[in-house]
Every structure is written in C-alpha cells, then in structure tokens.
Amino acid sequence: MAAIQNGSVVAVIGSGAMGSGIAQVAASAGHIVKLYDTRPEAVAKAIADIGAVYRKLADKQKMSAADADAATARLKSASSLGDVADAALVVEAIVENLDVKRSLFADLEGVVSDDCILATNTSSISVTAIAARLRRPQRLVGMHFFNPVPLMALVEVISGLATDSTVAQTVYDTAAGWGKNPVHAKSTPGFIVNRVARPYYAEGLRLLNEQAADPATIDAVLREAGGFRMGPFELMDLIGHDVNYSVTQSVFNAYYNDPRFTPSVIQQELVNAGFLGRKSGRGFYAYG
C-alpha cells in the first residue's frame, strides 16, 4: 500500500485546534478535505480561519493566489457523518475520551468503505483499546500530530496490537508526503513525546505548588537558560488545560497510579473554571 493518493478525500472529524490544523495540512497537500464536528460553527470557523491563513500566505507571496483559492476550495463542510462516505482516510481529532472515540469509530465503520483507513489523533489513549470494538480493528492506527499542526513536523504513527502493518506504513508515507517527519511507535501510554514530556509539566506544576517562583519566571528560566522553545506553563496554555489534564490522567491511570504522573490540583482547578489557556482567553496567562 502506498500513501493515500493525492486528490483523494480525507475526512477530519473534530474541527478544533488540531482538526483545523490537520485539515489545513491535508488541503495544502492536494486532498479534498471534509470537515465534520458536532458543533457546525466549529467547522465554519475552521474553514474561515484556514482560508485566512492561505490568503495571508498569498499576500506574503509564499503561495500563489490561484493556489490559495484552490486549496480553500478543497475544504468542504460535512453536515453529517454520512457525508464522509467517500473518504480514503479519516483522521479523528475529537475530545480525548475513550468511550466517545469508540462510539464515533463504530458509527464511521457503518459509513465508510472497507478499505478506508481510520486514524486517531489521540494524545494518550490506547490505540489498541480504541480499535477493540471495531469489526475491522486492523484498519485503525494512531496519527498523532503536534500543535500547531502546520508548523510542527513530527507525526507519531501509532500501531495498536491489531493494527495492520501496511495500514501503519500507508499513514507513515502519507504524513511524509504532507511534508511531515513521521516516526513509527507502538501503543504505550502517552506514546513517545507525551510520555517524555509529562515530567516537564509535572515538575513545573510542583514548583508552582511549592511557591518556588511564578509561572512567568519558571517559563523564562526554561526558555533562556534551559534552551526550551517554550516553558511548561506557556506550553500547557497552548495545548489547552482540558487536553493536557486528561492526557496526564490517562497516563497516570495506565501506569497504575504511578506518583510520577499524579495530576495537579492546580491544573484541575483551571479546568473546573474553564480557564483552558489560549483557546479560552485565559489560563496561566491572559490572552487579549
């Protein structure tokens, strides 16, 4: 199996931070991209935002005006799941919840063709578990992008126990064709990056809990002295506290409550308050 063919339909389910970035990258690569979200206004916003990005790139002469118009025209709004029946690849980027993802993929199996590949952008949930209830679990694979998707090159291609190796290779080749740097990994809690990054957030939150310094100071130290591109607090604000907190919970549960991964009460309170970071206008920092 080679990469998903240029010009074929890619469906993106969930049009939030990640879904809209994935849709942009797939449309830029020449696919017809169908966006679906339970909130139609999220689809409308994603298509408008991506169109604005293309126009800005054309204004800066980083792409021609004709290419910008053509890429925008490849973005289609799906008003129901039935509209994605002709997809060769479906990438799911909905809420980080096993039951909700399982239910979506069960519905999708009733809609798409037998050779359609189903991919999940989950950050931390077992790909094996998401696939387990499917009629054809071998066609489900993790396709884990990083935020912001158009700028971040890495894509983790995650195989669950049932994933067919040719399916994983097709998604790997597709990501490479989209200009990304894919890597194969097995389905373990947090995969590679989210596992290695957990202590970065956890120790930052522990320092804050112990009132060692405020977020801006800790972020500045990590950026300026540590050489990190972002400090832990600005990075959590970018990711979204709801997403980051549920990833920590999921890794904590998967490793039998290993204290290294204990979720933070400080972050839990941000989630309780709806202070989700950049996307809600407030997290550790305020955004105008």
Ligand code: NAD
């Ligand atoms: P988000 O909250 O920005 O967007 C999620 C979207 O999914 C929302 O628009 C919501 O309306 C929609 N949705 C929820 N349930 C749905 C359903 N059943 N069917 C269709 N649409 C539904 O979240 P996000 O940050 O884009 O994260 C999406 C997924 O990507 C999660 O699994 C997350 O763990 C993963 N992820 C997030 C990041 C990150 O940095 N934010 C990075 C990598 C992976």
